[in-house]
Amino acid sequence: MWDNEMIMMLVEGTRDTLYMTLMATFFGYLFGLPMGIALMVTDKEGLRSHSALGQRMHAVIYKLLDVIVNIARSIPFLILLILVIPITKAIVGKSYGSTATIVPLTIAAAPFIARMVESSLKEVDRGVIEAAESMGAGMFRIIWSVLLVEARTSLLVGVTIAIGTILGYSAMAGAVGGGGLGDIAIRYGYHRYETDVMLVTIVILVLLVQILQSIGMMLSKKLDRRR
Amino acid sequence: MEPIIRVEHLCKTFNVKGTTVDAAKDISFAIEKGDIFGIIGLSGAGKSTLVRCLNLLEQPTSGTVTVDGKSLTELSEKELRLTRRDIGMIFQHFNLLMQKSVLENVCFPMKITGVKKSEARARAMELLETVGLAEKANAYPAQLSGGQKQRVAIARVLANNPKILLCDEATSALDPQTTKSILSLLKSINETYGITIVVITHEMSVVQQICRHVAVLDNGTLAETGTVQELFHSPKTEAARKLILTGAEQIQRMSGEQLVRITFSGQSSFEPVVANLVLKYKTPVNIMFADTKDINGSAEGEMILQLPEVRETAEQMIRDLREKRLGVEVLTHYVG
Numbered sequence: 001m002w003d004n005e006m007i008m009m010l011v012e013g014t015r016d017t018l019y020m021t022l023m024a025t026f027f028g029y030l031f032g033l034p035m036g037i038a039l040m041v042t043d044k045e046g047l048r049s050h051s052a053l054g055q056r057m058h059a060v061i062y063k064l065l066d067v068i069v070n071i072a073r074s075i076p077f078l079i080l081l082i083l084v085i086p087i088t089k090a091i092v093g094k095s096y097g098s099t100a101t102i103v104p105l106t107i108a109a110a111p112f113i114a115r116m117v118e119s120s121l122k123e124v125d126r127g128v129i130e131a132a133e134s135m136g137a138g139m140f141r142i143i144w145s146v147l148l149v150e151a152r153t154s155l156l157v158g159v160t161i162a163i164g165t166i167l168g169y170s171a172m173a174g175a176v177g178g179g180g181l182g183d184i185a186i187r188y189g190y191h192r193y194e195t196d197v198m199l200v201t202i203v204i205l206v207l208l209v210q211i212l213q214s215i216g217m218m219l220s221k222k223l224d225r226r227r
Numbered sequence: 228m229e230p231i232i233r234v235e236h237l238c239k240t241f242n243v244k245g246t247t248v249d250a251a252k253d254i255s256f257a258i259e260k261g262d263i264f265g266i267i268g269l270s271g272a273g274k275s276t277l278v279r280c281l282n283l284l285e286q287p288t289s290g291t292v293t294v295d296g297k298s299l300t301e302l303s304e305k306e307l308r309l310t311r312r313d314i315g316m317i318f319q320h321f322n323l324l325m326q327k328s329v330l331e332n333v334c335f336p337m338k339i340t341g342v343k344k345s346e347a348r349a350r351a352m353e354l355l356e357t358v359g360l361a362e363k364a365n366a367y368p369a370q371l372s373g374g375q376k377q378r379v380a381i382a383r384v385l386a387n388n389p390k391i392l393l394c395d396e397a398t399s400a401l402d403p404q405t406t407k408s409i410l411s412l413l414k415s416i417n418e419t420y421g422i423t424i425v426v427i428t429h430e431m432s433v434v435q436q437i438c439r440h441v442a443v444l445d446n447g448t449l450a451e452t453g454t455v456q457e458l459f460h461s462p463k464t465e466a467a468r469k470l471i472l473t474g475a476e477q478i479q480r481m482s483g484e485q486l487v488r489i490t491f492s493g494q495s496s497f498e499p500v501v502a503n504l505v506l507k508y509k510t511p512v513n514i515m516f517a518d519t520k521d522i523n524g525s526a527e528g529e530m531i532l533q534l535p536e537v538r539e540t541a542e543q544m545i546r547d548l549r550e551k552r553l554g555v556e557v558l559t560h561y562v563g
Binding site for chain 2: 049050051054059125127128130132133134135136137138141145146149150152153223224225226227
């Protein structure tokens, strides 16, 4: 059974898994990063607004984002996958296959990424933010030149964790025809009782997570100037 | 001349878990342009809150802060940002960007004001030269010592030519030797650029080394203000006395009777005061503590004496000392 066809299938599965994971990570950050920044900035312990109106606005934005993120994060991924089928169809045109899976993956990843970004940015030393404020830096300058720069290491660790989690989610998408390694594992391992194929996909998934994790950690260490 | 900083009836109340804390209670004072002004107090006295109100890192609950003719609380957010460029601040923990090189740190404020990158780099190098750290331009803060970090912070704060420099416990995390060198750097900055400096500290020695005027904070209130010499020779309040006597803590423990503190400046130190007392009354006088301090370049001495137990003799001695135009304070009620 280990013919060329099988190997090709596994290679394509790996490619599809990587494709879904990396695209979903990209889109996840596209939405999650601004959300995370907004969560940090508008939090009571975040950046200060000096006008009473600004403070009220911060509180409203924070509450709103907080509720959205919490709701999105409490829906199990498998259910979300089915729930957002209409949205997926509207964006991609179909509800199955790797490209279609990117939509629910992004929707699931963005709020989770937002939380991680928020917590990374909150690790930035309060004093450094105040120093920038005392120099007359505005909100966008502080976000761009202080928060994102000082939290760089922690943000990169976050990216690594996000990729690992999304990779896991993408395998789950196989259950509903999502393509990729998860799809193969379920079709062969569950429906056809070909346990050895399933085991090979698991090994590949483990290797992928290991490699991506190592690259991420190495990069974040390399870019850390605190040592 | 209109003072560069004027604080009027400043109050700041914090709400901490349902209870209110008054960190500043009706504080008013003014700082002249070009002065080095110390704000001293024990920890918890409200110094940091007060200095943070001077650039509105902390919003006063009530009262006004006028800096260079502008009432800070009335400014819009944008105007405040512009005004803050004139008010530099350095911190106890330096607050440098840890992920940026020394040079990039010094360039940072110029990035905010939109100075061209090449110009900013040239100016940053000049400033690093001024603080004696040019060779560390490409190092990262984590590779520097505390004193070097504070020098970088000083170079950074000078980048936008501020009119005022606020120092919030800027030397409290440094050893005495480094403290001395940072203070003399601040003093030379004051002299060279005419920048008004406000120094927050809990150490009297810092105030004595560089300040001309001083305000003593005690539990959120302004206990007294005056020149550093006035404070040294004749502190008017208990809070000031406590701060001045920190150099003589060991005496508190000995807690004898009839302690007096006498102070004298360079000119009055010719006469052998203590020896004369002993000769005149034929009773020993115990010298518990003696020190000479350099305050703004003039030598000021202080001495803590234990006078005889006999009350009349002691009172006679105090009267004699006062006649010699020395600063005399009876400490007995303080000690113990």
